[in-house]
Amino acid sequence: MNPLNSVGHREPRVDALLRVTGKAEYTGDVKLPGMLYARLLRSPHPHARIKSIDISKAQALPGVRAILTKDNCDTVWSSGDSLGQRKLFNNPLRFTGEAVAAIAAVNRHVAEEAMSLIQVDYEVLPFVLDVDKAMEEGAPEIHPGGNLSPNNQRRREPQTYTRGNAAKGFTEADRVFESSFTSSHHNNAQLELRTSLAYWEGSKLTVYASTQGIVNCQRDIAKDLKLQEADVRVICHYMGGGFGNKNQSHDFDLFAALLAKEAKAPVKVEFTRKEDFVAVHGRWSSKQQYKIGVKNDGTLTAIQMVAKTGSGAYRKSSCDLSGTEIYQVPNLETSTTPIYTNTAVAANYRAPAYPQGVFGIESAIDDVAYALKIDPLEFRLKNMTRKFRDQTPYTSFGLEDCLRKGADSFGWKQRWKPVAGSGAGPLKRGAGMAMGMFGSALGRSSAVAKVDAKGNYSIHVGVTDCGTAAKTTMGLIAAEELGVPLNKVNVVWGDTDTCPYSVGESGSRTTVQTGDAVIQAVKDLKKKISEQGMPKGTDEVMVMVTTNPAQIQGASRQSFVAHFAEVEVNVETGNVKVTKFTAAHDSGRVVNPLTAESQVQGGSIQGIGMALHEELRYDQRSGQPLNAGYYGARIMTHMDAPQVDVLWVETEDPYGPFGAKTLGEPTIIPTVAAVANAIYNAIGVRMHDLPMTRERVLAALQGVKA
Amino acid sequence: MKKISRRLFVEGTGAGIVAVAIPLEGQAQSAPAAPTTASNAPKTTIKLTINGQQRSMEVEDRWTLVEVLRDHLQLTGTKIGCDRGECGACTVLVNGKAVYSCSQLAVWMDGRTVQTIEGLAQGTKLDPLQTAFIEHDAPQCGYCTSGQLMAAKALLNSNPKPTREEVRAGMTGNLCRCSNYNHYVEAVMAAAGTLKSGGAA
Known part of the structure; x- marks a missing residue:
């Protein structure tokens, strides 16, 4: 791969100084004159009908300026569900924590006092928390029409994929294996609390949001408040993480706008950490069943997956499962059925459909490899995908190198035990691995490029930089194309008044899609300069481009990844410690190896948390969330986090900015499965349920003894 | 029912260990007779040193340290991630020791020295x-x-x-x-x- 001048070098972030001095202004830091603070009153019941709400005492409290409830607000929050029907205030209430009233007051203490003065008369309804029970005859109906959640075409049917004929594939197999796996709802849990600040100037609305996509947020707010997009300005200069749950407008953006209108003053809505866990969303849970047909030599003949996923009380995202696509198999059938329950809503969290699906298929495949006495690494090298859906070639393909070079770097031969569970104990070590892939499609985005008379360049992009270093990435791409150092490029971002459309930081698309727009903008700018010369005095030369490349015909563009984990399992306590972790990634050319390393290490460590301890639990009798918060949900800490060794497998890809492919989401895709397979190698017992807590590891070990 | 103030709560429990047992706010049905508003909240005057600067200020007894820093002194570099002693985003130094400023009442800072992120660099010279x-x-x-x-x-x-x-x-x-x-x-x-x-x- 030919080296470049700016791209491919370890560059600190362009905004790092502001981030380490406390000067980066996050949404919650913005304060406007006369600003009011808002709080939400929420349902204490998992399923209830509001008979009446009495706000009179709250209204009478000095300092209360506006109260919204279902009685005076029927605004639809269209990105709140895939049908575009979810309202800000719903009746019946379908999960513990659903919004009942929003209150704006002169300070947060008064708003909190006012909350306790609102009297709600609830008719408590029967509820259901489990996807299987929700599909039983006579189960409480969460939405009219039943608990099988309709897709965005309003059809109540599973999401399916078929190639070949699985039944035929199983008859051709020497052996057929069946197994099942479950995963839990767990939360994105970004550090920044949910907040939004809105104010009106006549019919013009400005929202300081915390969003991964300022333009998407602007579009959604305009739609739901029936405004022109040009009349809605969304600003987000710094935001404290999102991991997929901030790419549309949120109900708090709408609450802020509506309360501000009612109170005729700027309103800041703030959610508590508990509200973030129960009332926004997390990754959907799953129950997965696999049937795998294989020849004695390890050739796959058929894979069938039948799954249910838990969408929670509303269907906000696909609730699909991925994973089986990483295998070459002539006969494949998958079916995923999203189901409503009276629990927190599930939606996008970093590679939304992947880590739990890959946990299932990669655990099932691991069992097959052991049963056939084939090294799981060799089994994967034999059966890994070579063409997308066994049909379409890849634009570049680094999966085999991720497996081979990753295994070498990790020391697979030395660490993996041919006989699972063969260590002496009580501390048993074992190694496991898993692989994955993630689409890296081209797509529409825009960019503005400018130069002034002094030769200072500016790039305007509609990104917010949720922590991925997107601003720096855009700056590096522009610098490379301009042939100037990074410090000559000023990146302007995070404000719909000054920045054009960007896809939003979801689907790991910014580097590729907005990066392509930046390259084109710079090319056009250079052309314009060559035609009319550099600007003079206070003039600028400026271009704006929108790139919308045609989708690649006859080839599929994907990023690939293989993760390798070594664990130490204490068979007396059930504790699992990750002792070595290697992440091998093919994301094409790596634009900034320093910040990309942060992405891989962070995604992997998040995945280890998902594997070992994170879940949102509910009391089965009351429907109350039990552990909504950092401490209870056991997210990863400094002490939990192992060193993650990052290995780049840089393939040359003909598309994307300088051949860069997707990175952010692949970093978590195979992590959970690699840890699960390492636990199996250590203890010789298969873990079927996420998270693999100490209690579950001990129970699994005792199951063997019994 | 005896009213539990924010101060009693913070003093009595410290942090988020009890958070699991706190019902969602909607369950608080019995209204207090005389709500504490901004105007009648008990206040105390404290003297403290923040980032090398001596200050005297009147604080409401229910205010936490992070609330004073962010809302009343515009020192917004200190963040709130949970407001219940679980995440550490609000960590500041009090008399040189790291504390969660969401779990400290402002009145407790009387006579103490507080250092925040804004006071870490010496002028333009970074730590x-x-x-x-x-x-x-x-x-x-x-x-x-x-x-x-x-x-x-x-x-x-x-x-x-x-x-x-x-x-x-x-x-x-x-x-x-x-x-x-x-x-x-x-x-x-x-x-x-x-x-x-x-x-x-």
Whole structure:
């Protein structure tokens, strides 16, 4: 791969100084004159009908300026569900924590006092928390029409994929294996609390949001408040993480706008950490069943997956499962059925459909490899995908190198035990691995490029930089194309008044899609300069481009990844410690190896948390969330986090900015499965349920003894 | 029913251990007879030193330290990630020791010295920790960074040459959901001069 001048070098972030001095202004830091603070009153019941709400005492409290409830607000929050029907205030209430009233007051203490003065008369309804029970005859109906959640075409049917004929594939197999796996709802849990600040100037609305996509947020707010997009300005200069749950407008953006209108003053809505866990969303849970047909030599003949996923009380995202696509198999059938329950809503969290699906298929495949006495690494090298859906070639393909070079770097031969569970104990070590892939499609985005008379360049992009270093990435791409150092490029971002459309930081698309727009903008700018010369005095030369490349015909563009984990399992306590972790990634050319390393290490460590301890639990009798918060949900800490060794497998890809492919989401895709397979190698017992807590590891070990 | 004030709550329990037992706010049905409003809330005058500057100020007894810093002194570099002593985003130094400022009442600061992220650099001269955080890409989203820096500062104050394990233990009260823990530890060790060459220690 030919080296470049700016791209491919370890560059600190362009905004790092502001981030380490406390000067980066996050949404919650913005304060406007006369600003009011808002709080939400929420349902204490998992399923209830509001008979009446009495706000009179709250209204009478000095300092209360506006109260919204279902009685005076029927605004639809269209990105709140895939049908575009979810309202800000719903009746019946379908999960513990659903919004009942929003209150704006002169300070947060008064708003909190006012909350306790609102009297709600609830008719408590029967509820259901489990996807299987929700599909039983006579189960409480969460939405009219039943608990099988309709897709965005309003059809109540599973999401399916078929190639070949699985039944035929199983008859051709020497052996057929069946197994099942479950995963839990767990939360994105970004550090920044949910907040939004809105104010009106006549019919013009400005929202300081915390969003991964300022333009998407602007579009959604305009739609739901029936405004022109040009009349809605969304600003987000710094935001404290999102991991997929901030790419549309949120109900708090709408609450802020509506309360501000009612109170005729700027309103800041703030959610508590508990509200973030129960009332926004997390990754959907799953129950997965696999049937795998294989020849004695390890050739796959058929894979069938039948799954249910838990969408929670509303269907906000696909609730699909991925994973089986990483295998070459002539006969494949998958079916995923999203189901409503009276629990927190599930939606996008970093590679939304992947880590739990890959946990299932990669655990099932691991069992097959052991049963056939084939090294799981060799089994994967034999059966890994070579063409997308066994049909379409890849634009570049680094999966085999991720497996081979990753295994070498990790020391697979030395660490993996041919006989699972063969260590002496009580501390048993074992190694496991898993692989994955993630689409890296081209797509529409825009960019503005400018130069002034002094030769200072500016790039305007509609990104917010949720922590991925997107601003720096855009700056590096522009610098490379301009042939100037990074410090000559000023990146302007995070404000719909000054920045054009960007896809939003979801689907790991910014580097590729907005990066392509930046390259084109710079090319056009250079052309314009060559035609009319550099600007003079206070003039600028400026271009704006929108790139919308045609989708690649006859080839599929994907990023690939293989993760390798070594664990130490204490068979007396059930504790699992990750002792070595290697992440091998093919994301094409790596634009900034320093910040990309942060992405891989962070995604992997998040995945280890998902594997070992994170879940949102509910009391089965009351429907109350039990552990909504950092401490209870056991997210990863400094002490939990192992060193993650990052290995780049840089393939040359003909598309994307300088051949860069997707990175952010692949970093978590195979992590959970690699840890699960390492636990199996250590203890010789298969873990079927996420998270693999100490209690579950001990129970699994005792199951063997019994 | 006896009214539980914010002050009694914070004093009585400290942090988030009891959070599981707190019902959602909607369950609080019995209204207090005389709600405490901004105008009649009990207040106390305190004297304290913040980032080297002596101040005297009147605070409501229910205000937390982080609330005073962010809302009343415009020191918004200190963040709130949970407001219940779980995440460490609000870490500041009180008399040189790292504390969660969401779990400290402002009235307790009378006579104390508080250092926040805004007081870490000496003018334009960055603290070695800040330089190392930039070079090692410690902040991703950056929201936990102020807290991580102050926790690291407290650690190096008491242990100038920590091992990797000591850094992890010293900072484990500071969550990073971007999970950039590897780079945070590297950066602290680089600042302390104990990072072995070649990146990871």
